[in-house]
Amino acid sequence: MPVKNIVILGGGFGGLRAALNLEKKLGSNPDYQITLIDQNTFHLYTASLYEVASGELSPHCVLVPYAKILRGKKIKFLNATATKLDPRTKAIETSSGEKIIYWKLVLALGSDTEDFGIKGVGENAVGLKSSADAERIYQHLLRCAVTKGAPIEVVVGGGGFTGVEIAGELTQHRKCPLAITVVEAAPRLLPGMPERISKEVAKKLNFLGVRVLTSSPIKEVKEQEVTLVSGKKIPTDLTVWTAGVRGSRFLNPEIFPLDKKKSLLVDKNLRVKGFKDIFAVGDLASTGVAWTATKAEEDGKVVAHNIAEIAKSKKPSLKPYKVFEPPLIVPAGKKWAIAKVGKIIASGPLAVVLKNFVLLYYLVTILPLTKALKAWWSGECEVLQIKTPQQRIL
Structure with missing residues (x-):
C-alpha cells in the first residue's frame, strides 16, 4: 500500500502549526508522510518585521530556521516554490522540477500586497510582507540619510495595524529625523477596531510627531510624491505600502472558489468548497475572522485534527472552525x-x-x-x- 502524502504548502503560522500538530497525531504511523513545502529555509515571525524595517533588529532575528524547528520531527521539508497545482491529478509541480502527489493538501500560502489598481504603487512603494521588504526599507532610509540629510520624508499608505506599527517605530530614530505621514482612506485609523482604540492610537502617533491624514484615499504614488484623490500632493523620500492585502496570487481563480479578497471559500471544516481533499488555513481561508497570526494558528489546529480524524476513522469526528475575535x-x-x-x-x-x-x-x-x-x-x-x-x- 503506497504511503499517503499529506502536503502543506507554506510554512507560515498556519502551515507550520498544521504540520507540527499532524506530526504529533500521525508521525508514528508509517502509512502517512507529512511534507512541508516552503520557498524559504526559515520560518518568518512577521509580528516583528516593523522592527527590522526601523533598524532595531537584524533581519535574521525574525527568522527561525526550519531545520531547528523540525529537528527530530517526522516531517519532510522541501525548500521549493510551488509553480503549478492540478487538483484533478492531485499533483504539485515545484521550481526544483519535482512533481509531488498528495493525498490531502493544506494551502497555507498567506496573502499578497493589494494595490487596488492605484497607479505607481508597485513601482514606487515598498510593502512589508517579508524580511527582504523590511531590509529594503531600512537600507533605503540609510541611503537617504547620506544623500539627502534630515528630515527624511516617509509616507505610510494605510492606517491599519502594520501602518501604525511601522509609523510609530520609525519615530524612534532621533539621530536621523523622519517626517512621517500616515495616509488612511477611512475616516479613522484602525477602521476595523473600536473607536476608542483608534482615538488612543491617533493621539499617541500625534504625540510622537506623526502626521495622520484620514478620509484621504491615494490616487497615485510617484518616486518622490504621493497624490491624494483630493488633489493634495505629499512629498516623499520613501513610501511604505500597508493599505491592503489579498489572498495569494498562486491560486487560479478559474479553478478555485474565491471571495472578494481572493481568499478561498471553505466549508465549516476548512475544506475548500468543491475539493474534498484540499484544506485552507490563515489568510487563504475565508472565515470572517480577522487575518492574524492567532487566526492562522487556530486554523492550523483545526485542519490537523480533521485530517488526522479522516486518516484514523471511517466515520471521522470533524471539528468546525470557530468564528472568534482574536486578541x-x-x-x-x-x-x-x-x-x-x-x-x-x-x-x-x-x-x-x-x-x-x-x-x-x-x-x-x-x-x-x-x-x-x-x-x-x-x-x-x-x-x-x-x-x-x-x-x-x-
Whole structure:
C-alpha cells in the first residue's frame, strides 16, 4: 500500500502549526508522510518585521530556521516554490522540477500586497510582507540619510495595524529625523477596531510627531510624491505600502472558489468548497475572522485534527472552525502599545508586557523549552545560530 502524502504548502503560522500538530497525531504511523513545502529555509515571525524595517533588529532575528524547528520531527521539508497545482491529478509541480502527489493538501500560502489598481504603487512603494521588504526599507532610509540629510520624508499608505506599527517605530530614530505621514482612506485609523482604540492610537502617533491624514484615499504614488484623490500632493523620500492585502496570487481563480479578497471559500471544516481533499488555513481561508497570526494558528489546529480524524476513522469526528475575535496588540513606539482581549482594552507599558509574553508563548510552541526561554529572556538570537542583534543606527 503506497504511503499517503499529506502536503502543506507554506510554512507560515498556519502551515507550520498544521504540520507540527499532524506530526504529533500521525508521525508514528508509517502509512502517512507529512511534507512541508516552503520557498524559504526559515520560518518568518512577521509580528516583528516593523522592527527590522526601523533598524532595531537584524533581519535574521525574525527568522527561525526550519531545520531547528523540525529537528527530530517526522516531517519532510522541501525548500521549493510551488509553480503549478492540478487538483484533478492531485499533483504539485515545484521550481526544483519535482512533481509531488498528495493525498490531502493544506494551502497555507498567506496573502499578497493589494494595490487596488492605484497607479505607481508597485513601482514606487515598498510593502512589508517579508524580511527582504523590511531590509529594503531600512537600507533605503540609510541611503537617504547620506544623500539627502534630515528630515527624511516617509509616507505610510494605510492606517491599519502594520501602518501604525511601522509609523510609530520609525519615530524612534532621533539621530536621523523622519517626517512621517500616515495616509488612511477611512475616516479613522484602525477602521476595523473600536473607536476608542483608534482615538488612543491617533493621539499617541500625534504625540510622537506623526502626521495622520484620514478620509484621504491615494490616487497615485510617484518616486518622490504621493497624490491624494483630493488633489493634495505629499512629498516623499520613501513610501511604505500597508493599505491592503489579498489572498495569494498562486491560486487560479478559474479553478478555485474565491471571495472578494481572493481568499478561498471553505466549508465549516476548512475544506475548500468543491475539493474534498484540499484544506485552507490563515489568510487563504475565508472565515470572517480577522487575518492574524492567532487566526492562522487556530486554523492550523483545526485542519490537523480533521485530517488526522479522516486518516484514523471511517466515520471521522470533524471539528468546525470557530468564528472568534482574536486578541490584538498594536504597538506605537518603543514603550507603548494598546491591546484588546475580548472586551478588555489596555494601553501603555502593560500592553507591551503582554506583547512580549505572546512572543514567549509562540517560541515555546515551536522550539524546545530551554531554547525558547533563552531566546526570549536574553533578547538574543544565538539560539538560531545568529549573532546577538544590536540596534542599528540610521
